[in-house]
Amino acid sequence: MNVLLIGGTGLISTGIVKALHTRGAAITVFNRGQTDDRLGAVRHLTGDRNDFPAFERAMAATGPWDVVIDMICFRPDQAESDLRAFAGRCGQFIFCSTVCTYGNTQTIVPTLETTPQTPLSAYGRDKVACEQLFLRAHAAGKMPVTIFRPSHTYGPGGNVINNLGWEPTFVDRLRQGRPIIVSGDGHGLWQSAYSEDVGVGFAYAAGNAKCLGEAYNIVGDEIVTWDDYTRRTAAAIDAPAPRLVHLPTDFLLAVDRPRYLALEEIFRFHGVYSNEKLKRDVPEYRPAMPYEEGVRRTVAWMDRHQTIVSADSDPMEDRLVAAWDKFSAETVKVFGPK
Numbered sequence: 295m296n297v298l299l300i301g302g303t304g305l306i307s308t309g310i311v312k313a314l315h316t317r318g319a320a321i322t323v324f325n326r327g328q329t330d331d332r333l334g335a336v337r338h339l340t341g342d343r344n345d346f347p348a349f350e351r352a353m354a355a356t357g358p359w360d361v362v363i364d365m366i367c368f369r370p371d372q373a374e375s376d377l378r379a380f381a382g383r384c385g386q387f388i389f390c391s392t393v394c395t396y397g398n399t400q401t402i403v404p405t406l407e408t409t410p411q412t413p414l415s416a417y418g419r420d421k422v423a424c425e426q427l428f429l430r431a432h433a434a435g436k437m438p439v440t441i442f443r444p445s446h447t448y449g450p451g452g453n454v455i456n457n458l459g460w461e462p463t464f465v466d467r468l469r470q471g472r473p474i475i476v477s478g479d480g481h482g483l484w485q486s487a488y489s490e491d492v493g494v495g496f497a498y499a500a501g502n503a504k505c506l507g508e509a510y511n512i513v514g515d516e517i518v519t520w521d522d523y524t525r526r527t528a529a530a531i532d533a534p535a536p537r538l539v540h541l542p543t544d545f546l547l548a549v550d551r552p553r554y555l556a557l558e559e560i561f562r563f564h565g566v567y568s569n570e571k572l573k574r575d576v577p578e579y580r581p582a583m584p585y586e587e588g589v590r591r592t593v594a595w596m597d598r599h600q601t602i603v604s605a606d607s608d609p610m611e612d613r614l615v616a617a618w619d620k621f622s623a624e625t626v627k628v629f630g631p632k
């Protein structure tokens with residue numbers, strides 16, 4: 295099987311390449327050559343996918359491909375460039391979309407692939423527009439398409455998120471035993487997937503006729519509350535048990551809406567998605583990595599690459615906790631039992 299990845303050295307795509315190796319695929323990656331390469335024996339094509347004429351010329355000079363996997367298509371103009379480059383020139387085109395296409399406001403969990411897509415974010419809206427372009431091309435017989443919708447995916451090469459978003463200080467806050475803010479009552483539900491597990495799903499959908507014209511959520515099996523997520527992350531990296539401070543999301547947004555945009559658009563909602571359809575059509579997809587081990591590997595990579603930022607560099611969380619503690623104490627003094 296002759297496979298091209300657009301991207302290839304990123305967080306999820308490194309897992310895909312690893313799983314494709316186990317299938318004995320002939321692998322080519324197209325990227326700018328700027329990101330750490332942990333891929334082993336693959337063929338490299340170098341270029342910028344956003345230089346559409348050059349990208350499309352380079353693609354016309356290669357292939358045809360059994361499978362093309364685009365990991366870094368975020369906008370309709372990039373999807374249109376893909377269609378010019380690959381329609382009629384690949385047996386299957388796999389588009390990496392996102393669960394943010396659903397919009398996260400659904401009240402029934404888990405979210406199925408049939409749930410209407412009403413994205414809240416520009417990111418989600420653009421991914422929906424790309425999905426629709428690709429599915430129209432599929433329906434018109436121009437290019438067989440498969441869509442993957444990952445949720446939170448973590449692993450070496452990425453970072454460790456927290457309930458407020460992607461703060462690079464989170465790991466250091468845990469290590470230092472500083473309080474951790476969790477929105478609401480900490481009971482919001484979350485589901486993470488390890489990058490190499492996700493890679494297996496993509497790699498075994500490649501060349502799989504059942505997957506043509508289909509969209510799949512690709513998520514882990516475990517569902518946790520944000521409180522559990524935070525405690526388990528701390529325990530996994532031998533940090534002290536954290537003091538969890540529950541603050542209303544509306545309060546955080548009133549304080550600094552741009553800073554907490556990810557909370558507004560994603561993390562304040564339950565993020566729980568069904569992976570049953572994927573397991574039915576791609577039986578090789580069986581998430582195997584225990585969270586604690588996955589997070590240890592991720593943090594070890596972050597330590598090696600010095601991507602963990604000191605908690606001292608960002609006093610906001612400590613200042614908010616101090617303000618909240620003071621407000622709570624004064625309110626209890628006024629309204630509490632005398």
Ligand SMILES: NC(=O)c1ccc[n+]([C@@H]2O[C@H](COP(=O)([O-])OP(=O)(O)OC[C@H]3O[C@@H](n4cnc5c(N)ncnc54)[C@H](OP(=O)(O)O)[C@@H]3O)[C@@H](O)[C@H]2O)c1
Pocket residue numbers: 300301302303304305306307308324325326327328329341342343344365366367390391392393443444445446447448
């Ligand atoms: N991680 C998550 O939690 C999550 C959740 C939902 C969806 N997703 C989706 O997953 C995808 C990201 O996957 P990933 O983690 O494998 O990728 P990634 O970490 O975003 O890696 C980017 C890859 O693309 C290459 N690249 C970046 N810009 C480029 C450009 N202009 N031209 C050519 N190559 C370029 C990078 O190499 P160079 O820097 O060397 O060019 C690298 O190989 C996205 O589509 C995202 O929407 C991720």
